[in-house]
Amino acid sequence: KFYTGKQSIDNKNDHIIQMLEELKNNYTILKDKGRIIGYQKAISAIRSFPEKITSIEQLKGVNQIGKQTLQKIKEILETGSLSRVEAMDEHERLGQLKLFLNIWGVGTEAAEKLVRKGYKTIEMIKANPPDFFNENQKIGLALYDELLEKIPREEVKEISEKITKVAESLANGRQLTAITCGSYRRGRPLCGDIDILMTFEDGGAHTGLLSILVEELKKIGLVTHTLVITDEEIKKKHENSTFEGIAKLENGLHRRIDIKIYPRKTYAWALLYFTGSAMFNRSMRLFAKTKGFRLSDEGIFPAIRYKTETFTCAPIADCYTEEEIFEFFGMAYKAPEERDM
Ligand code: DCP
Ligand code: MG
Numbered sequence: 348k349f350y351t352g353k354q355s356i357d358n359k360n361d362h363i364i365q366m367l368e369e370l371k372n373n374y375t376i377l378k379d380k381g382r383i384i385g386y387q388k389a390i391s392a393i394r395s396f397p398e399k400i401t402s403i404e405q406l407k408g409v410n411q412i413g414k415q416t417l418q419k420i421k422e423i424l425e426t427g428s429l430s431r432v433e434a435m436d437e438h439e440r441l442g443q444l445k446l447f448l449n450i451w452g453v454g455t456e457a458a459e460k461l462v463r464k465g466y467k468t469i470e471m472i473k474a475n476p477p478d479f480f481n482e483n484q485k486i487g488l489a490l491y492d493e494l495l496e497k498i499p500r501e502e503v504k505e506i507s508e509k510i511t512k513v514a515e516s517l518a519n520g521r522q523l524t525a526i527t528c529g530s531y532r533r534g535r536p537l538c539g540d541i542d543i544l545m546t547f548e549d550g551g552a553h554t555g556l557l558s559i560l561v562e563e564l565k566k567i568g569l570v571t572h573t574l575v576i577t578d579e580e581i582k583k584k585h586e587n588s589t590f591e592g593i594a595k596l597e598n599g600l601h602r603r604i605d606i607k608i609y610p611r612k613t614y615a616w617a618l619l620y621f622t623g624s625a626m627f628n629r630s631m632r633l634f635a636k637t638k639g640f641r642l643s644d645e646g647i648f649p650a651i652r653y654k655t656e657t658f659t660c661a662p663i664a665d666c667y668t669e670e671e672i673f674e675f676f677g678m679a680y681k682a683p684e685e686r687d688m
């Protein structure tokens with residue numbers, strides 16, 4: 348333990364942070380490096396600001412926050428919203444990029460290419476698909492509307508249980524733990540996708556299991572497509588495996604699914620990360636950073652940069668449950684539902 352006294356990471360200024368995040372996100376899509384850094388600095392400063400901000404007078408002397416950002420914060424305080432965000436969303440190029448990034452398999456590069464080629468709507472792409480689209484992007488396009496539908500939690504549960512059963516049948520008698528994370532674990536009634544995290548309780552290796560599992564799930568028709576699978580890379584870099592793809596119940600809609608397998612020693616950190624929310628994770632990472640640590644899905648490390656791929660710092664603490672992680676941070680435990688920020 349490195350910190351005493353129960354700490355809270357609830358931020359009194361969440362509404363300001365959220366709006367500035369949205370602005371930063373827009374500039375990220377537009378690759379405006381200067382503004383991305385500027386807003387990130389301001390967001391970090393506000394996250395660690397000790398009081399509730401009711402007037403920008405309080406922020407005088409906080410030098411990470413520039414004049415322009417101060418004006419934006421003033422507007423948020425006075426009107427509750429930010430005209431710049433609204434104006435930007437109407438900005439044609441940004442609107443189109445955001446739209447195209449919603450196509451499963453389409454990243455910034457392909458989205459930019461689509462804009463350059465003059466596509467304006469999803470319908471335009473469907474009517475006349477670009478020749479540079481790969482197989483995944485073609486599937487993403489075909490399933491565009493289906494994959495944007497939210498998934499009722501009962502269905503998330505049903506798919507998760509089926510997958511867990513198949514995984515257990517492939518575990519050769521070893522004890523396998525599988526937990527459905529993400530918005531489902533935080534108690535949301537509707538989920539964007541299905542996030543399943545697995546580990547072997549005996550602490551042994553899981554190399555190859557994910558590929559075999561996905562094969563088997565395809566055989567029984569529960570998994571229909573693979574976008575990414577990193578099981579082979581396991582020995583090269585990280586010890587976890589990831590699958591991103593599409594699942595479907597009989598007579599159901601196609602659903603986005605992520606499956607991850609971690610070694611038992613990093614599992615609790617992965618559970619914390621994969622449960623989210625993304626916003627909660629950001630606060631948690633920043634909290635760790637202010638103490639001189641780097642928090643990731645694999646553990647807690649000294650906050651020094653990796654110099655090379657082969658050089659990795661040893662983690663500072665071993666935690667085998669989420670409770671132990673909160674304890675390590677000197678924080679009161681937060682149930683997943685309380686992390687839905
Ligand atoms: N995550 C994160 N930062 C990101 C993306 C994800 O910290 N940029 C973490 C927190 C998320 C978890 O991974 O809760 C799962 O990612 P999802 O995109 O599946 O997000 P959720 O499950 O929270 O929401 P949704 O219902 O949209 O799937
Ligand atoms: Mg999810």
Ligand code: MN
Nearest residue numbers: 540541542605
């Ligand atoms: Mn997910």
